[in-house]
Structure formats: structure tokens, C-alpha cells
Amino acid sequence: MEENRFQSCWQAVTPPEFPALKGDCNAGAVIVGGGLCGLLCAYELLCKNVRDIVILEAGRILSGTTAKTTGKITSQHGLMYAELEKNLHVRAASQYAGANEAAVSRFAQIVREENIDCDFVPCDSYVYACTPEGAQRVKAEAEAAGRLSIDASFTEQCEELPFPVSGAVRFSGQARFHPMKFACRLAEILRDRGVKIFEHTAAVALDDNRVLTRAGYVYGKSVLICSHYPFTNLRGLYFARIVQNRSYLAALRGAPRLDGMYLDCEQAGLSFRSARISGENMLLLGWGAHKTGHETDVPHYEKLKQEAKKLYPDSSVTFLWSAQDCETNDGIPLVGRYRQFGDRVYLATGFRKWGMTGSMAAAKLLSDLVVSGKSEGGGVFSPRRQNFGMQAGKLFRETADTAANFLHGYMEIPKGGVAELKNGQGGIVEFEGAKIGACRSEDGSLHGIRPVCTHMRCPLRWNPEEKTWDCPCHGSRFDVNGNVLQNPAFLPLEKRGPD
Ligand SMILES: Cc1cc2nc3c(=O)[nH]c(=O)nc-3n(C[C@H](O)[C@H](O)[C@H](O)COP(=O)(O)OP(=O)(O)OC[C@H]3O[C@@H](n4cnc5c(N)ncnc54)[C@H](O)[C@@H]3O)c2cc1C
Ligand code: FES
Missing domain, CATH: 2.102.10.10 (Rieske [2Fe-2S] iron-sulphur domain)
Incomplete structure (x- = not known):
């Protein structure tokens, strides 16, 4: 049977519908973008008693990357803490770890307090290595994460995986969920508590605190840009600091159910997690990572299907899709004040395929900034940070790559x-x-x-x-x-x- 191609397994759950904006309006806070990040920002602002919140969404809410994620809720973002410790001040590394650990706990708290039925399952998360050299790296990661107060350990076995590993770093107390069940319910909660959501209303320009749409202006005391790639990227030269990378996912019927969530320590390696889809247990297999518009001659879908067949011969592919996320030069999201537009405009982007906890951490940080003008522990995410050691090489490579793309295309x-x-x-x-x-x-x-x-x-x-x-x-x-x-x-x- 032919699989569902280009639709994710989560998209059987559809979000509530909202009207388009008609005419100008004023708001306490305007949020541009109705993905997970925008919705969580609205929720955290509501929890801090900000009223008159407006969300502007270009198409349907939850139709962007959020609908096509893997939905792992974890502070384990590949191998990164050993690198962060080496390249940044230990205080910055600990801010990153702390914000994402807090985000994992906050998901559990919201699910419990709001009684959201979203298949939320606490579980451990692993990054595994299949070579002795990789095993050294995951061991170093376990040690670095431990120093940053994460409950991390090194293990030599991942019995659930269909192949042997040389070692893995385990983060305990993480979680997985159905991202669309969670986010759709969140949208209903926001609507019921007075947040105005406008769909089919794209923000096309920003003039300090006034967001221009084709239907009119929305003036906000604060403006939060959560449009995945910031729609205002020319001011601040964000296009030179952000790239988009695509990956591929398959949902398999008839594969074993895994307790843990797994990711290869190599960049374009495999990712595994179990999920409950329309009452059935499925295994989500992810693979590949390339810059959007590159590798156009590689048959990614066929390769992923072959990999699924090799690892789980008795399984069948039911959904097959791809998605992309924004990544910054230093791998850390950009969350904070968008200074080029003054002090009341904020930005959240660059989640590097870790935007479940990334969005939650951003929502906490931005809501603190809106309400009190300060955010504790937000320095590491600041769009104004200048950790050139981590950024310079990549910035240079990206600029050269963009120039090469221009030449190649025009010739x-x-x-x-x-x-x-x-x-x-x-x-x-x-x-x-x-x-x-x-x-x-x-x-x-x-x-x-x-x-x-x-x-x-x-x-x-x-x-x-x-x-x-x-x-x-x-x-x-x-x-x-x-x-x-x-x-x-x-x-x-x-x-x-x-x-
Ligand atoms: C393959 C893949 C797997 C992933 N797996 C995980 C995972 O396991 N765990 C994890 O933590 N993260 C994961 N992520 C990352 C995570 O899914 C994203 O970082 C997150 O969903 C981004 O949410 P968002 O709200 O920023 O963006 P989106 O969900 O894309 O929402 C942005 C919204 O803004 C709207 N918009 C854009 N421009 C405008 C405009 N001008 N005006 C109005 N609206 C606008 C869009 O229409 C869209 O609805 C994964 C990402 C990918 C690609
Ligand atoms: S996305 Fe920038 S030139 Fe195409």
C-alpha cells in the first residue's frame, strides 16, 4: 500500500479555525506566527496577566514546522554541552542547560494543570555512537552535562536499538508527546481565555510597534516575532546568521515499541522514537540533514524507506514526510530584544530542530522581558551576543556558499x-x-x-x-x-x- 507522503503522522489532528483580521486594531501584545512558539508565548504572557493578546498567522495555525516535528521534549540537543563548555563561558553553557531543563518540566506542568490529553510520556533520551571515537565523544558529553547539573550518564548498551552501539549518553527524565494534540488544545485554551487569533493574516512589514498586514495595522505595546524565519530579517542582517536545514521522517507500523528516544551522534544519522497515532503504536524513524535547496539529486525518501526495511523488515511505512528548521551560526537560538526596532520588539528563532523545549524556553524568556523588562539567564540566547569564536567560521562558509549558489544558478x-x-x-x-x-x-x-x-x-x-x-x-x-x-x-x- 502507498504511504501518506508529505503529510506528517500528527496532521490527522487538525487545529481549530479562526477568522482573518479585518481593519486596524490595538493590542497589549502582538505575536506574529501561530506555531508552537507563538502559542506558548501567548500562554506564558496570559499566565503573567498580560491582556489583549493578538496572534497573527499567515496561513492556518500549526501548519509550519511544528506539524512536522519528531516531538521529543528534551534538553539533549545532539552532542553540544561539551562544545558549549569549551567555546563559551561556563555560565552561558549552564544558562542554556538550565533553560532547556526548565522547559522539559514546564511541559509536564502545563499538561498536568490544563489536563491536556496529548500522549505525554516521561522517558529517557539517548545520543548513541557506533564507533570507538564516537564513544569517546558521548562519554565527554555525559561528563560535561553532569557538570551542568543535568541527570546524564554514559552507557555502553542500547538494547532497544536494532544494532549494537559503542556507547551512548543518557539524559533521564525527558519526555515525548503528540505535538499537534498538545498545541491544538493550547490554541483552544488561548481562544477561551480571550486571546484573539487571526488566520490568513500575514505580517508584511513592521514599523516600530505597528505590524502591517494587508487588512490593516495592528499596534502592539509589545511585538513578538515568532514566524520561524523572522519576516523582518533584512534589518539586523538575520539572513546572514540563519540557515534552514531539512530532514526526513517515516512512521512505521509493525516495528517494536521503544521506551527511550534515540539519536545518532553523527550529523545526518538516524533518530528513533515511538508514538501513538490514531490509536496505533508506531515508530518514527528520522534521517538526513542538509541545507534546503541542496542535495536535490539525492532520493532521500527512497533511502529512508530502504533503511526502514533493513532495520525493521516486518514493518511498513505509513507516513513519509520532510521538514526544515532554522539554525544559527553558533547553533544557539536567537531569543530576545530585536534592537533594530527599538526596545519593545522581540524575536525567537533558530531552534536547530530542538524547538519543543526551544519554544518553551523562548516563551518564558520573552514573557519575562515583556512584563518586567528583564530575563534571568537569557544572555546566552541574546540576538546581540558576540561569541565570534563559534560564529566566524560558519558565517564565512555560509557567505561563500550563498555567493556560489548565485553564480551556479545564473550560469x-x-x-x-x-x-x-x-x-x-x-x-x-x-x-x-x-x-x-x-x-x-x-x-x-x-x-x-x-x-x-x-x-x-x-x-x-x-x-x-x-x-x-x-x-x-x-x-x-x-x-x-x-x-x-x-x-x-x-x-x-x-x-x-x-x-
Ligand atoms: C525534521 C524535524 C524534526 C524535529 N524534531 C524535533 C524534536 O524532536 N524535538 C524538538 O524539540 N524540536 C524538533 N524540531 C524542531 C521544532 O519542530 C521547531 O523548532 C518548532 O516546531 C518551531 O516552531 P515555530 O513556532 O518557531 O515555527 P512554525 O511551527 O513553523 O510556526 C511559525 C508560524 O509562523 C507563520 N508565519 C510565518 N511568516 C509569517 C508572517 N509574515 N505573518 C504571520 N505568520 C507568519 C507560519 O505560517 C507558521 O505557522 C524538529 C524540526 C524538524 C525540521
Ligand atoms: S530565501 Fe533568501 S534569496 Fe531565497
Whole structure:
């Protein structure tokens, strides 16, 4: 049986619907973005007695990365504490650990106090290594995390995994849940407590504390930008500090149920966790990590299916999807004041595929800043931080990569004419002497666009697996008709080719 492709296993749960904004309005706080981060910010502000909260969402709430996550709630973000300890002041490393440990506990508290039915299961989280060299690294991680007061230990065995490991670092007292059950219920709670949520209302510009939408202005005493990639990225040059990386996930029926959650210590390795989906136990297998718009010739979905078959021969793939998240030059989220817009505008982004605890930590931090002007332990996340040791190399590589993408794209020679495209194919082709991007649907209809990103004019690449136009510079994505699927771009592509 063919699996559900491009939809995550969580999306059977659909969020409540909300109206679009009509006309101007005022608010105590305006939150841009109705993903987990925006909703949690609203919740924490409510808990601190901020009233008149407005959430603006460009499409449907919870239709972004939150709907396609793995949903592990953990302060174990790959191997990072040994690095943080080495590269940052120990105080900063301990702020990062403390904020994420507190976020794990806060999830448990909200689930309990609000009685949210979201399959919340306390469990341990592991990063494993399959080589002796990797085992040394996970051991060093266990020691570093221990020094930062995390309940971490080294183990030589992970019996639940379908292969032997050389070692693993275990964080005890973590959790997993159904992210959409949690977040949809949270949206209902916010609505019932007076938060105004507007869908199909994109923020298109910011003028100090006034957010401009196509329906009117929303003036907020405070403005919180939780739009995944900040829609205001030009001011502050955030496009030079953030990249987007994609990974692939499969939900397997008929695989064993795992108590723990697991992740390979290598960058593009495997991830494992069990989940309850529509009353059935499933195993979520994750794999791969690449910059959006890169690796367009790699058949990621087929590779993940082969891996699933090899590890769990009796299982079948029921859902297969991919998603992307923002990552900063130093791997630490950017959470705090957006100084380029004054003192009452705030930002949360760059969760590096750890935005469950990342969003929760950001919500605490930003709500503290809004209410009291201060946030204890927020220095490590500050958008103004200057830990150049961790940032410089990556910043240089990203700038060089963006320049190379520009050159490569503008010099790319069309593979042929529009007429040569077969049904289901797409790419850069020639039409009336000009280079266009085109895709022929399975029914033979042709969709042509100008293959230049509307964010900062980077040439786009055809993604044959998902039939999308992906930007290799900062990760915007567009469908075959040029509609935006993922920001920072917010304008559609120009149409080209035969009507
Ligand atoms: C493959 C994968 C696996 C992951 N697994 C985990 C995990 O196991 N544990 C973990 O902690 N994290 C994980 N993450 C990370 C986590 O899912 C994300 O960091 C988190 O969901 C981001 O939430 P968000 O609210 O910032 O973004 P989103 O959920 O993308 O929400 C942003 C919202 O803002 C809206 N928006 C954008 N622009 C505008 C605008 N101009 N105006 C109005 N609205 C706008 C969008 O439409 C969207 O709804 C994973 C990520 C990926 C990619
Ligand atoms: S996303 Fe920035 S140029 Fe395309």
C-alpha cells in the first residue's frame, strides 16, 4: 500500500479555525506566527496577566514546522554541552542547560494543570555512537552535562536499538508527546481565555510597534516575532546568521515499541522514537540533514524507506514526510530584544530542530522581558551576543556558499525546451529564448515560473522529490505555481511560459 507522503503522522489532528483580521486594531501584545512558539508565548504572557493578546498567522495555525516535528521534549540537543563548555563561558553553557531543563518540566506542568490529553510520556533520551571515537565523544558529553547539573550518564548498551552501539549518553527524565494534540488544545485554551487569533493574516512589514498586514495595522505595546524565519530579517542582517536545514521522517507500523528516544551522534544519522497515532503504536524513524535547496539529486525518501526495511523488515511505512528548521551560526537560538526596532520588539528563532523545549524556553524568556523588562539567564540566547569564536567560521562558509549558489544558478544551462518535459518532470528549461522554471503535471498541464527567489533574488533549484522550487540561499520554498510554501520569502514567483 502507498504511504501518506508529505503529510506528517500528527496532521490527522487538525487545529481549530479562526477568522482573518479585518481593519486596524490595538493590542497589549502582538505575536506574529501561530506555531508552537507563538502559542506558548501567548500562554506564558496570559499566565503573567498580560491582556489583549493578538496572534497573527499567515496561513492556518500549526501548519509550519511544528506539524512536522519528531516531538521529543528534551534538553539533549545532539552532542553540544561539551562544545558549549569549551567555546563559551561556563555560565552561558549552564544558562542554556538550565533553560532547556526548565522547559522539559514546564511541559509536564502545563499538561498536568490544563489536563491536556496529548500522549505525554516521561522517558529517557539517548545520543548513541557506533564507533570507538564516537564513544569517546558521548562519554565527554555525559561528563560535561553532569557538570551542568543535568541527570546524564554514559552507557555502553542500547538494547532497544536494532544494532549494537559503542556507547551512548543518557539524559533521564525527558519526555515525548503528540505535538499537534498538545498545541491544538493550547490554541483552544488561548481562544477561551480571550486571546484573539487571526488566520490568513500575514505580517508584511513592521514599523516600530505597528505590524502591517494587508487588512490593516495592528499596534502592539509589545511585538513578538515568532514566524520561524523572522519576516523582518533584512534589518539586523538575520539572513546572514540563519540557515534552514531539512530532514526526513517515516512512521512505521509493525516495528517494536521503544521506551527511550534515540539519536545518532553523527550529523545526518538516524533518530528513533515511538508514538501513538490514531490509536496505533508506531515508530518514527528520522534521517538526513542538509541545507534546503541542496542535495536535490539525492532520493532521500527512497533511502529512508530502504533503511526502514533493513532495520525493521516486518514493518511498513505509513507516513513519509520532510521538514526544515532554522539554525544559527553558533547553533544557539536567537531569543530576545530585536534592537533594530527599538526596545519593545522581540524575536525567537533558530531552534536547530530542538524547538519543543526551544519554544518553551523562548516563551518564558520573552514573557519575562515583556512584563518586567528583564530575563534571568537569557544572555546566552541574546540576538546581540558576540561569541565570534563559534560564529566566524560558519558565517564565512555560509557567505561563500550563498555567493556560489548565485553564480551556479545564473550560469545554469537549460536542459532543453519546454516541449521535452515529460509528465511529472520539472526543471530549468528554455521557452522562447529565455530561461524559465517549468513543471509538467501528471495530467500534462504546464506550470511555468521565473526561477528567481523573491526574498533576495537567489536562483531557485527544482526539487524533483517534492515537486517544489527551493532556494539554496536562505531556504524559501515555492510550489509549482510559485506560491510561497516556506519563508523568508513572502511574495509569490512571477509566472512565465505558455498560459
Ligand atoms: C525534521 C524535524 C524534526 C524535529 N524534531 C524535533 C524534536 O524532536 N524535538 C524538538 O524539540 N524540536 C524538533 N524540531 C524542531 C521544532 O519542530 C521547531 O523548532 C518548532 O516546531 C518551531 O516552531 P515555530 O513556532 O518557531 O515555527 P512554525 O511551527 O513553523 O510556526 C511559525 C508560524 O509562523 C507563520 N508565519 C510565518 N511568516 C509569517 C508572517 N509574515 N505573518 C504571520 N505568520 C507568519 C507560519 O505560517 C507558521 O505557522 C524538529 C524540526 C524538524 C525540521
Ligand atoms: S530565501 Fe533568501 S534569496 Fe531565497
